[in-house]
Amino acid sequence: MRQRSLIAITAALAAGALTLTACGSRDDDGGGSSDSGNGGTTVVIGVDAPMTGDLSALGLGIKNSVDLAAKTANKDKYVEGVTFKIEALDDQGQASVGQQNATKLVANDDVLGVVGPLNSSVGEAMQKVFDTAKLVEVSPANTNPALTQGVKWQTEKVRPYKSYFRTATTDAIQGPFAAQYVFNEAKKKKVFVIDDKKTYGAGLAATFTEEFKKLGGEVVGTEHINPDSKDFNAVATKVKNSGADVVYYGGEYPQAGPLSKQIKEAGAKIPLVGGDGIYSADFIKLSGAAGTGDLATSVGAPVEELPSAKEFVANYKAAGYKEAFEAYGGYSYDSAWAIIEAVKKVVEDNDGKLPDDARAKVVDAMQNVSFDGVTGKVSFDEFGDATNKQLTVYSVKDGNWATVKSGTFTG
């Protein structure tokens, strides 16, 4: 009898415990499926980036990361009554195409913010279109200082467009940071400077050169390349004959990779240094084994140092995107999330509904956005620049980009 009672009690306990376990499992799963929709209003976040052509690796990483932000907001019902969707347009890295895309996005009344573009030259062409329509634009990758601080940024900073923001650090910091590293720590004193004549490349090369000279370095040669070409043998020979102990390249990886390879093949066994535009796995593929020791600065801290970035990396992987998030994934997610935060503020301030002048209100709200993002604290200064200004030097080692050193601008 006692034995049987014990069996009964144990069985009851076991059944109860199993029931509790099952309940716990259901709770852990959480509610809602991805992009289930909140019903109500649809808000479109536009995306503009190169999704075909040489720079598509970076562009598709931008698009996917914005998509992930929209899906996350929908899943979490982050803005009550609002479902986010994205409309992604391919600018092919061309300023004229970007401008046409800007016009298309402005024409869609559901678009309340745009993430992009990648290239500073494209950004330059889009700014006015968006500003006229009071449509907020947040670039995860434009680094040319003039976009936020005006063309005379070195002497007189004037914000040209109220609707333009960016999460990336500018070349006003990136170029000098690279120069300081190359001169003081890599101990290189003679540089050959090459750029692709584009807004980003020429601008970055200029800020690098200015600081390198101030530090006491010597510029032993300068050249411009045609970004449509992949044959740089003539430039490589000039580099070899110049006696340079380092090459600085202002431009992007589709040209930087072959350029690095051809410089080494010409007999100049010296590192090529570039900015965030060459910080891509594709640079390593294109430069080959000779690219070992080449350097890149990139905006932001290394992903592995940021707990918030780790979550982004895991979610990106779980979402199953075919392409890597690349150099600007975290910045793109944060750019999209800044728009989501601004929309949330506007909706909450208007009794849970979008006001008629939602675009203008979103521009105003963006100025005061502040949240802990993938790349750290996200907020904007009076020019629309990111207040979080981190940079990292990477070196090609064993076929990968390895972190060398990070820096933070606190001025």
Next chain:
Amino acid sequence: MSGVGPVEPGEGTHVQDVPPAPRLRRGAAARYAEEHRRAVAGAFLVVAVLAGGGSLYVTRPRSEPPPVPPYPNQVTAVEYLYPQVTDAESTPRSFTFAVEVTTESGPPVTVVRISQPYAGLSVTSSPRTPFRTKSGSPRKITLTMRVTECGKVPRNAGLPFLDVTLRNTRAMQAHSFILGPQYAQDLSRALQVACSNDSR
């Protein structure tokens, strides 16, 4: 059913459709049956206890593992404050700046080393390294720089920085703090004064 019979009926309940078993059976067969029943019941007890215990173990309230501390360079800020007046006679070619070191969150951070990258310039701090900074308690640090060789210091660099080695329970890291245009201007001015005195 399970082969071990129904769970013991409670008081006043009966299994109606089964004739009551003889209260006592004697003989080898009866003993075997009784032993078999006890063995099976014992096995059930063990399984049930294990299942119950396992379930309780799995569903026990667990305290969350402590969060991994952040990397020290992600929670430490170094900001330039202002130049400080020094006695130029007693400390020629030296000048002093004040900076503020702040740990924004997480465990305390130890500043292991402060240096700057120019070959012709040395730096010491007060308090001397290593020193600790706690979250929420910014520390004012005085940096005294001494020009050792005027030919090896740039006079007008745009974005000079301090190299600071930081350590907390997570990691030790070297990090550059770019202190901004005001620091650049004040450093350039101090270097020009220090090295113009030298040439007199």
